[in-house]
Amino acid sequence: MARSGEEEAHVPPPLDAEQRWAHTIAARSTRAHGQRTLVKLLDAAVAEFAAYGWHGARMARLAKRAGTAHGTVYAYFADKDDLLFALEQDVAGEFRASLMKMPDLLPGPEGLEVLKAWTQEACATFRMHAPVLHAISEALNDEEDSQAGRAALRGQRKVLSVFADRIRATGVGRIDPEMAALSIHALIEGSNESMHRNELFVSEEELYIGLAEFVHRSIFGSDQSMADA
8 A cells, every 4th residue: 555645744754953852952951062962962872772772771882972971971861760761751752742643533434544644653753763762661661760661651641541532532332441542552652662673574554554453443343444445
């Protein structure tokens, strides 16, 4: 199935450094030099997590990647978890924003097409930030008291609330909105995570279309999704 021009327009464009780390820059530095250093450190952190994951990432190696002294990292971040928390605020915040754009859920082929545009954007956003999102997932699973993990869970609750509201608004009474919301979130995040780890061998197009069809059929049934097939 070819992608339409309308679907392509839903894929978020790359952000420049100032936009990419807007929250962290505003929160942690007011001077131009410090802001430039922060961008270098945050970009280096993404590369470090991409190469070594949460457990293998090292602050000294990250500083070397950024071209700064080891101690410079600690002028901005208390420890590795604080650094991941900063990344979570910008990166995971963008992914959550894409999820919270879940459209009104409508039956029929038109409703399915709208869902495809939404899942395409969500998947594209995950791909852009996969190393950080994977590191957050590792920290959440393995650390008892992760600041980044707690922030991710707070954000997830907001997403689930939006999902549940959309499901509840359909008036379909045979499913529990909260359980359905949790299942949809887990599937979107888990399938994208599996693709990032090279455990799920499907194309990007197959993934977002499959996710949209799953959500639509789970709520409205296969007859509504395939009415014009």
